[in-house]
Amino acid sequence: MGNNNDRRLPRLEDVAARANVSHQTVSRVINNHPNVSASTRGRVEAAIAELGYRRNTAARSLVTRRTQTIGVLASELGQYGPANTLLGVQQAAREAGYFVSIAAIKGAGAEAISDAVGHLTDQGADGLIVIVPHDGTLEVLEGLNLNVPVIVVGEAGHGQLCGVMLDQKLGARLAVAHLISLGHQRIGHVSGPLDWIDGQARVDGWREELAEAGLSDDLLVEGDWSAGSGYRIGQRLAEHRNATAVFVSNDQMALGLLRAFGEKGVRVPEDVSVIGFDDQPESAYFMPPLTTVRQDFEELGKRCMDLMRAQVEDGAAGGTVVVGPELVVRDSTAARPRLT
Amino acid sequence: MGNNNDRRLPRLEDVAARANVSHQTVSRVINNHPNVSASTRGRVEAAIAELGYRRNTAARSLVTRRTQTIGVLASELGQYGPANTLLGVQQAAREAGYFVSIAAIKGAGAEAISDAVGHLTDQGADGLIVIVPHDGTLEVLEGLNLNVPVIVVGEAGHGQLCGVMLDQKLGARLAVAHLISLGHQRIGHVSGPLDWIDGQARVDGWREELAEAGLSDDLLVEGDWSAGSGYRIGQRLAEHRNATAVFVSNDQMALGLLRAFGEKGVRVPEDVSVIGFDDQPESAYFMPPLTTVRQDFEELGKRCMDLMRAQVEDGAAGGTVVVGPELVVRDSTAARPRLT
């Protein structure tokens, strides 16, 4: 099929010569300009196919001042949530004819963020999507004074910056409401780090739902998202036994908690109900299968691209998009035990 | 700091005017050409700093025919291994001054691969790194007749294509040797899909090690990498009980297996030893903590970039790089039970 034109790739000029038109007409065809006659368009398209012509993006970018590239700045790409958000972004981007360039960082230091942003703007990214779930990211970005649209995942928009977020607080409330509906009254919370946006939002949701039900919110322990921290916290909780239900801020910590409970002879859900957050694919196979709150990260990524296109292509203003969570009930939650 | 030049970003010409030199001299400075006097270089660098000049990559690419962009084609980015490989690639790329553009696909259909490759080459990628752990990927890539260097992760190089891989077979042998050293003689294997490169390689390693020890290799079941398949297979294994040890091809399936065993009253490691593959961060917190084979994916990614640079910058020929695995012993393996 593909003919091996020896040296250079074909240019507009080559296509034009073959179709007996000017290069500008070819340009019109590939850019879908309206004023091209059907017959001309046909000839040009044939020539494009025959030569295997592909537009040179560098040349195009030079004159349009658009690179059709979206820069994604991400930390914690090894984690389920960020990785899947990236996936959603990438898919939507490709469908819309955009390229996705990534810059990964560890942690969320101001310097690391600004380096990565510099890297992406050096490439001429038309817009930035930031998947850095740490508190303070927004401030660093604001200080950078960027002149391309920026969309921050997981945080509400603010000033120039747009936000696309899952409704973490609502998710937490769904989880707690589920436990309350099962009759639990002493409901603890193993949170993520409180300097993470998501960590704090879930604490807030837990508090609010408890407050509305007139229940106490004094059982809060801060973890670090890892299964290990969940395990250590679980060991302590198993000794005190002052809650009949625990809302854990992610599935991984819940995994650690389950293991600690198992070792200490605390049965789940007979003695204590446990509910997680995220719904990773593995969570259905924990012991017992974990009740949790599902987050649709791919959808989140797609919404990011929608918002980005609105800004890049139509110059729309910023805003905040919120995606809803969903409760997934499995076997780690049950009615409050009689003997509290 | 940054002055807000109203409309356009500064160009070479602007820097040149400020430093009282020609734009070409500025170009020489930013490209580290030798024949620039120290004083001129100083003035130019000062002007660059004052104006906040950044080179326009599109213009540069247009003339050099290099984009400084590496395209990464990846499937299964939600999985631990591929995600971390990408991370390693990205880090090494950025350090070397390259951009990383990604194209994610689902599955490994020929059409999906060729679409994604087209997307990346449309962007003018200087080289491609392919993280698609399915069998047949190599053939599809070969058929595409690409004119940029291609590095395939997880597979041995072949013809034009380079390979960077973890030594899966060795990893499998380490796992099986560990079980044999504990006295096990009936060692089963829950494999990944056999049309995945890694899945097949681990089966081969398992077979070879057993063969050398004169043990039977008739206990093979094929899974699909998911915790769910591990669970279903575990239920069956728990009923037959014809092995005292099981080598599972990844940690997620091992998780499912553990749950099935737990439900059926099969104790791990007292009744059956279980060993996984990958060493995901969670594996230390399974019940019991999982003995497994560690793979250094970030290292893998870095090696990819090393190889890529050698090809892009020095026109080196292809080759195959192999990274070694490491056995991590935890609590899911123990000596063979007396009563077999």
Place this chain on the structure above:
DNA sequence: AGGGTCTTTGTTAGCGCTAACAATTGTAGG
């Protein structure tokens, strides 16, 4: 038929950069 409008196509310039070559300077040797 002639003047207006609309549609289709062509011509020209320039995006910002680097490569190739030209010009200028400095320096040493005859």
Place this chain on the structure above:
DNA sequence: CCTACAATTGTTAGCGCTAACAAAGACCCT
């Protein structure tokens, strides 16, 4: 003092594309 050669700097062209404008037809109306 003038040539030979190297080191440094400047000038010109062009990478492949799109925007803006110009030109040429096609068509309708009076």
